[in-house]
Amino acid sequence: MGLYREHVLPRLIDRACGTGELRQWRRRVAEGLAGTVVEIGFGSGLNMEAYPPEVELVYAVEPAEVARRLAAKRIDAAAARVEHVGLRGEEIPLPDASCDGALSTFTLCTIPDVEQALAEVRRVLKPGGRLHFLEHGRSPDHRIARWQDRLEPMQKRLADGCHLTRLPADLVAAAGFELERVESRYARGPKPWSWFTEGVARRR
Numbered sequence: 001m002g003l004y005r006e007h008v009l010p011r012l013i014d015r016a017c018g019t020g021e022l023r024q025w026r027r028r029v030a031e032g033l034a035g036t037v038v039e040i041g042f043g044s045g046l047n048m049e050a051y052p053p054e055v056e057l058v059y060a061v062e063p064a065e066v067a068r069r070l071a072a073k074r075i076d077a078a079a080a081r082v083e084h085v086g087l088r089g090e091e092i093p094l095p096d097a098s099c100d101g102a103l104s105t106f107t108l109c110t111i112p113d114v115e116q117a118l119a120e121v122r123r124v125l126k127p128g129g130r131l132h133f134l135e136h137g138r139s140p141d142h143r144i145a146r147w148q149d150r151l152e153p154m155q156k157r158l159a160d161g162c163h164l165t166r167l168p169a170d171l172v173a174a175a176g177f178e179l180e181r182v183e184s185r186y187a188r189g190p191k192p193w194s195w196f197t198e199g200v201a202r203r204r
Contacts, residue, residue: 005160010067014044017106021188026050026105029134029198035100037080038124040089040117041107045071048078055080055101059094063087089117094124102131108171109135110162118175125203131177132200135168139195140184148192168197177201 027050034054039047042060044067051058058080062068068084075082086093089111102121111117121131139145148164155164169182182199 006064007066009160010044010064010070014046014067014070017043018046022046023050025134025187025196025198029105029132030055030103032130032200033101033103033132036098037101037103038085038092038094038099038121039103040092040121041104041110042071042084043067045074045078045082047103047105048074048080048082051078051080053079058082059085059092059099061086061089061092089114090120092120092124096123097126097129099124100126100129102129103133104131105134106136108133108168109137109164109166110160112161114166114171115175118171118177122176122203127203129203130180130200131172131203133168133172134196134198135166136164136193136196137168138165139186139191141191144191144195151192164192169199172199172201176204178204 026047030047030050030052033052036057037055038059038061040061042062060082062084090113102125108114125131138148152164155162169179173179178201180200180202182197184195184197187194187196
């Protein structure tokens, strides 16, 4: 499982999450970010081309070494500077109130202690700073949700702990953020995996 998790899975995620449709979702969710941004679950840098020109510095939090290597060319081609600062969203090695904004895309589904990770994001954000998030999660369609319940144990084994049934907007609100914009709808693809929630939440 170590070989699969460390070497195979980051490449599979890079391909699966780098489609043209997902690039459009990433550009939308990154709109409004500026200055210094912390990105949890930085992965292979798929968000780099989505960042607006107002973003000057990205603090990248990412555990997978292969993903960090895959990100190198995207980082080199980007206008914003990138610094890898940590491996786990639950422990972000940055000072309090040091970031203007935060970004999470397809990450809250996987972090083991997601509540602690969101508490860390809130801690490093300046007062009034905003978390932009794009996540998949539990469908409001009960038939699809039942399938998600059945598939989740397999999903967690194959995708390094990824859950199908988390409610990202609820998690963000429970962490002390004020939800300013939330939109949920299906993307293209199998419905158990494609109920997406895009949102912006302000640190109170």
